[in-house]
Amino acid sequence: MSRITERFRACRSAGRTALIPYITGGDPSPEETVRLMHALVAGGADIIEVGVPFSDPMADGPVIQAACARALAAGTTPARLFEVVRRFREDDPDTPVVFMGYANILEAAGYAAFVRDAAAAGVDGLLTVDLPPEEAGELADEAQAQGLDLIYLAAPNTSTARLERVCAVAGGFLYAVALKGVTGSADLDAGRVEQQVAGIRRVTDLPVAVGFGVRDPQSAAALAPCADGVIVGSALVRMIGEHGAAPDLPERLRDAVRALRRAMDETTTGGDS
Amino acid sequence: MATKAEQYGGDPAVGQDGHFGRFGGRFVSETLVGPLEELAEAYAEARRDPAFQAELDRELRDFVGRPTPLYLAERLTAGAGGARIYFKREDLAHTGAHKVNNTVGQAVLAARMGKTRIIAETGAGQHGVATATVAARMGLECVVYMGADDVRRQAANVYRMRLLGAEGRAVDAGTRTLKDAMNEAMRDWVANIDNTFYIIGTVAGPHPYPTLVRDLQRVIGVETRAQILEREGRLPDAVVACVGGGSNALGIFHPFLDDAGVRLVGVEAGGEGLASGRHAAPLNAGRPGVLHGARSYLMESDEGQIIGTHSISAGLDYPGVGPEHAWLKDTGRAEYVTVTDAGALAAFHRLSRTEGILPALETSHAVAHAECLAAELGPDATVVVNLSGRGDKDIATVAAQEGIEL
Structure with missing residues (x-):
């Protein structure tokens, strides 16, 4: 069983919705990313998403675009991010790590090499935003060989027929895109998301995590009851952008995650059992 | 002159599914897959419709x-x-410039699909002007994305677009040029897919754009x-x-x-x-x-x-x-x-x-x-x-x- 699957099972039996924070790898620097990953866990993260910076992040809003630019300016490369995960793993063998990025980084490295290096570093899953299942054949073969989960997106406008095709090849969890738009958009409708998640559950037994547009503890709490996981990205990345040079950035980030965790736990009915 | 069927038909086997050998394809985030499929279907249907061809031929002759x-x-x-x-x-x-051959065709297609808003990216501004032109001609709302550096370098075209009733939006990200304008147009499209048609200006982008634009050119x-x-x-x-x-x-x-x-x-x-x-x-x-x-x-x-x-x-x-x-x-x-x-x-x-x-x-x-x-x-x-x-x-x-x- 993969670390991701294991973690969702543990959350489910604890009656808890998984909290999945996203940070852009290498922002403000690769060294700092290791500390920030530990801070996310200290704040209550169940799974960590690390963005692999790309020069042209088409699916991201301005906050994560800026983070990509900062990370690249700091000299971040996939090789350095693999090193970041290796170092994170020295102190944390349990928290699943998902790399989220764009196809061209994998194309440039070669799918086989990227997957092999990611798996060896301790990465558990890959979410490649612009690589839908139809284009992911080569990646899927490699990921399966190396035991990496390939995570796919389900959008509000994804048809049921297509959802079935996506779920047939998806692993780890399904990432439900909560709104039509880019990351960090701001017009989330919890009622509609609930329907979307229900539709996904009719098609798959995979855990469903909701992201795009979760910008504060209130919106995380609103989504927590209907999903297996809530993904929070731009809100945290904005904080890193504003306080990147602050010596207490890890503590600030930990506290922000803790606030999300607390708000989510207050609305989920299961509680600790 | 060639018959209309020769002009627009004859799609070779290559390119049917959006792939040209190992090139092409549809590398997009999930939210765009549905709209691209919808566009491909609408275009395939339009190609078979003599009324679409007739309207396009008329526009190319009388307007272009x-x-x-x-x-x-x-x-x-x-x-x-x-x-x-x-x-x-x-x-x-x-x-x-040749750009208008494409924008006329895509605008006719947009109207046929019931879209009321047109977006485009532009570098030098030629595609932006050609898009603003057909949007004015067909009474469609039009937003054109342009890198902030290009806005400065091509001020006359920016003003032309405004005269034509289009809104130019400067993109202050990345290298502030054409590729960034295209990123931003894609982001706009993903957020407004219900009423918006994205007129890509060249034979690039996800399927079906490379074949659609090629056919129109x-x-x-x-x-x-x-x-x-x-x-x-x-x-x-x-x-x-x-x-x-x-x-x-x-x-x-x-x-x-x-x-x-x-x-x-x-x-x-x-x-x-x-x-x-x-x-x-x-x-x-x-x-x-x-x-x-x-x-x-x-x-x-x-x-x-x-x-x-x-x-x-x-x-x-x-x-x-x-x-x-x-x-x-x-x-x-x-x-x-x-x-x-x-x-x-x-x-x-x-x-x-x-x-x-x-x-x-x-x-x-x-x-x-x-x-x-x-x-x-x-x-x-x-x-x-x-x-x-x-x-x-x-x-x-x-x-x-x-x-x-x-």
Whole structure:
């Protein structure tokens, strides 16, 4: 069983919705990313998403675009991010790590090499935003060989027929895109998301995590009851952008995650059992 | 002239599913998959509908001014000292470039799909103006994204778009040029897919755009083929066109693909020379990768980050190229060369003075190479150049080269 699957099972039996924070790898620097990953866990993260910076992040809003630019300016490369995960793993063998990025980084490295290096570093899953299942054949073969989960997106406008095709090849969890738009958009409708998640559950037994547009503890709490996981990205990345040079950035980030965790736990009915 | 079926039909097996060999495809985030499928279906259906073809033909004739002439450039030919050089005069199309062939077609399709809002990206502003033009013609709301640096460099075109009722939005991200405008247009589209049609300006982007835009630009080559047969009684020895994204080149190449005796030559922007690294020639100096929804040749770092490009012509200043060109390069059916900024500028001046035609700086790259090719092929041969656009938009750039501020 993969670390991701294991973690969702543990959350489910604890009656808890998984909290999945996203940070852009290498922002403000690769060294700092290791500390920030530990801070996310200290704040209550169940799974960590690390963005692999790309020069042209088409699916991201301005906050994560800026983070990509900062990370690249700091000299971040996939090789350095693999090193970041290796170092994170020295102190944390349990928290699943998902790399989220764009196809061209994998194309440039070669799918086989990227997957092999990611798996060896301790990465558990890959979410490649612009690589839908139809284009992911080569990646899927490699990921399966190396035991990496390939995570796919389900959008509000994804048809049921297509959802079935996506779920047939998806692993780890399904990432439900909560709104039509880019990351960090701001017009989330919890009622509609609930329907979307229900539709996904009719098609798959995979855990469903909701992201795009979760910008504060209130919106995380609103989504927590209907999903297996809530993904929070731009809100945290904005904080890193504003306080990147602050010596207490890890503590600030930990506290922000803790606030999300607390708000989510207050609305989920299961509680600790 | 060719029949309408010949003009728009005849899609080869390659490209049916959006792939040209290993190139092309649909590399997009999930939210765009549905709208792209919807577009592909709507286009397939429109192609089969004689009413769509009839409307398109009417617009191309009455609004765009087609067919455009095929013109023998006698004085340029004499100067080059070789093959007869013909120009396909796309500069005489409405708005001054081939771009409008595509925007008219996509706008008709947008209206047919019930979309009320048009968005586009633009570099030099030619596609933006062509889009704003058809949006005005059809009463559609129009937003054009343009890199902030390009907005500054192409102020006249920005104002033209405003006069036409379109809203220009400056993109202050990345390198603040065409690729960033395209990123931003994609982001707009993903957020407004219910009412918005994205008119991509070249044969790039995710499927079905590369085939859709190619089909709409094929009219250039179809007319050219008939016109040169009428004038010369035989096919040309070579067809030359500049390649940024590659729509004018593919439009004129495509009807000649099966004519093995016709050399198809694409000219990329050599900038300050390939060795300088300051150029925009992915087919000559890039490698395959994925950007803006398709796999093609790209200008990128070892790690796959897209790198800045340079060309004196904003319209060629793009790090990618349409996937069908990548395929034509790899199969050897077309050849791709480069011309530097200096070479293009010199051709701009020669053409202005010998023929009374101010060509676009993009087009000047093709003219420069055609002159060399004409000399090489000798006086019995003919070369057709796609004179893709007029150069009025570039006079400030050219003047600046001579230290003149207009």
